[in-house]
Amino acid sequence: MSARVLVVDDILPNVKLLEAKLSSEYYEVITATSGEEALKRVAEDGPDIVLLDVMMPGMDGFEVCRRMKADARMSHIPVVMVTALTDATDRVKGLESGADDFLSKPVNDTALMARVRSLVRLKMTVDEWKVRETTATTLGVVDEASQTMDGEVASANILVIEDQAFEADKFTETLQRDHHEVTSVSNGMQAIEQVTGGDFDLIIVSLNMLEEDGLRLVSHLKSNDKTRSVPILMVGNEEDMQRIAHGLEIGAHDYILRPVDRNELLARTRTQVRRKRFQERLRDNYEVSLSMALTDPLTGLYNRRYLMVHLDKLLKRREEAHKPLAVLLFDIDYFKQVNDNYGHNVGDEVLKEFATRLSNGLRSFDLVARLGGEEFVAILPDVTMERAMVISERLRRGMCDKPFKVSHEEGELTCSTSIGGAYFFEEEGIEPEEALRRADDMLYEAKAQGRNCSVFEGEGKVDPDRFEPVARPKE
Numbered sequence: 001m002s003a004r005v006l007v008v009d010d011i012l013p014n015v016k017l018l019e020a021k022l023s024s025e026y027y028e029v030i031t032a033t034s035g036e037e038a039l040k041r042v043a044e045d046g047p048d049i050v051l052l053d054v055m056m057p058g059m060d061g062f063e064v065c066r067r068m069k070a071d072a073r074m075s076h077i078p079v080v081m082v083t084a085l086t087d088a089t090d091r092v093k094g095l096e097s098g099a100d101d102f103l104s105k106p107v108n109d110t111a112l113m114a115r116v117r118s119l120v121r122l123k124m125t126v127d128e129w130k131v132r133e134t135t136a137t138t139l140g141v142v143d144e145a146s147q148t149m150d151g152e153v154a155s156a157n158i159l160v161i162e163d164q165a166f167e168a169d170k171f172t173e174t175l176q177r178d179h180h181e182v183t184s185v186s187n188g189m190q191a192i193e194q195v196t197g198g199d200f201d202l203i204i205v206s207l208n209m210l211e212e213d214g215l216r217l218v219s220h221l222k223s224n225d226k227t228r229s230v231p232i233l234m235v236g237n238e239e240d241m242q243r244i245a246h247g248l249e250i251g252a253h254d255y256i257l258r259p260v261d262r263n264e265l266l267a268r269t270r271t272q273v274r275r276k277r278f279q280e281r282l283r284d285n286y287e288v289s290l291s292m293a294l295t296d297p298l299t300g301l302y303n304r305r306y307l308m309v310h311l312d313k314l315l316k317r318r319e320e321a322h323k324p325l326a327v328l329l330f331d332i333d334y335f336k337q338v339n340d341n342y343g344h345n346v347g348d349e350v351l352k353e354f355a356t357r358l359s360n361g362l363r364s365f366d367l368v369a370r371l372g373g374e375e376f377v378a379i380l381p382d383v384t385m386e387r388a389m390v391i392s393e394r395l396r397r398g399m400c401d402k403p404f405k406v407s408h409e410e411g412e413l414t415c416s417t418s419i420g421g422a423y424f425f426e427e428e429g430i431e432p433e434e435a436l437r438r439a440d441d442m443l444y445e446a447k448a449q450g451r452n453c454s455v456f457e458g459e460g461k462v463d464p465d466r467f468e469p470v471a472r473p474k475e
Contacts, residue, residue: 005116006029007019034059035059042074044072061094065253076278081102083104091267100254117248118249122253123471140266150278151281153179153277155179158175160172160184161204169184187209202272204437206236208236219251229279233472237257253275263380298352299463301368309433324384325380326424327378329439330395330420331374332354335350342406342408392454442455
């Protein structure tokens with residue numbers, strides 16, 4: 001996953017060290033050497049995450065963070081404070097100023113990279129909800145909503161999974177200071193029973209339970225539909241850093257080390273509850289009356305009206321962020337014959353299943369829409385050309401390799417799709433109509449070259465042998 005990282009430190013060797021580490025992991029790194037410059041770079045360059053030194057002359061890191069979190073344009077950008085300060089009071093001060101984490105120098109490389117990847121994933125999800133809400137507002141479906149990450153952080157519903165009774169009691173007593181409703185269990189089985197029957201705002205998981213693999217439990221919670229979007233705060237020891245890094249990779253949101261400082265626990269809990277409620281607010285604002293106005297009633301995908309407005313915003317954001325975007329246009333091959341031979345009811349079944357396979361084969365922040373008839377479109381932000389071709393071939397195979405189950409007496413039909421791809425990176429001033437037209441030109445080429453293939457602008461017909469089927473990435 002590519003991302004733009006802003007490194008802020010008034011000491012040049014520190015900047016260069018972090019820049020080298022991040023660049024080796026293929027992140028785009030931008031830098032600033034003062035608080036004032038940092039705020040300017042955030043406003044102008046739109047980083048995906050900020051690594052912020054605390055002790056700087058003039059405006060220190062705490063003040064930079066507070067100003068970012070008070071600005072609707074910046075409030076959702078993750079901030080990791082990187083500093084020589086190690087006292088728990090300093091960590092709490094950083095977290096209360098809005099930081100997402102507080103890493104001490106010298107920086108543990110494993111912790112740093114895992115933290116960056118984890119927070120960038122969260123930021124991309126929020127980015128997509130912000131764009132969708134803005135799209136809905138532009139269409140007049142919902143009212144303008146506050147996009148500042150503030151709001152109430154008390155009275156959350158929290159599940160604590162800890163088998164050490166004294167630790168569980170400590171967590172419960174501490175969290176109740178913010179009037180949270182705390183449910184405490186001592187093993188995974190009890191945890192599953194609780195999440196099945198209730199809705200939680202945060203789950204705290206101990207990685208040091210005697211009879212339970214806490215990391216395996218984290219993995220299970222992130223794969224469960226009920227708890228996939230619930231923040232997870234891991235609790236571990238200093239020597240658990242490799243396991244904590246793995247936990248962040250598989251979807252946990254945060255961690256705290258033992259011995260647990262009560263104020264730090266409260267601060268990290270408030271951060272996670274605030275982020276979750278902010279994302280829920282964006283989603284709720286977006287979903288109000290949106291379904292009927294902006295989705296296709298047959299497939300449940302977005303319709304052309306929504307697509308054109310949203311694509312326009314994605315293209316403009318692409319220019320501002322200097323990130324690529326791919327447009328894939330799909331046409332079900334010989335679909336008229338399906339309707340003619342089996343009836344429109346069967347045709348509708350094929351369309352619905354095609355839409356489901358398309359949605360399931362893409363990332364959560366990719367846009368999928370039905371243009372009309374048997375034509376569909378997928379918009380892939382922040383993707384390389386090669387990756388776009390990989391995705392295109394995976395989707396094409398996903399259609400033709402598995403028959404479509406239908407209610408006709410034959411039971412199933414084999415269908416294929418032709419795909420046209422257009423890729424946009426450095427070009428400016430691209431309008432939605434032009435983006436779709438260029439993808440449509442490639443779709444025409446795909447049909448002319450025998451159908452059931454992918455053709456990309458500037459690349460020609462994609463060679464299937466170059467791209468073996470691969471599993472869908474978890475993002």
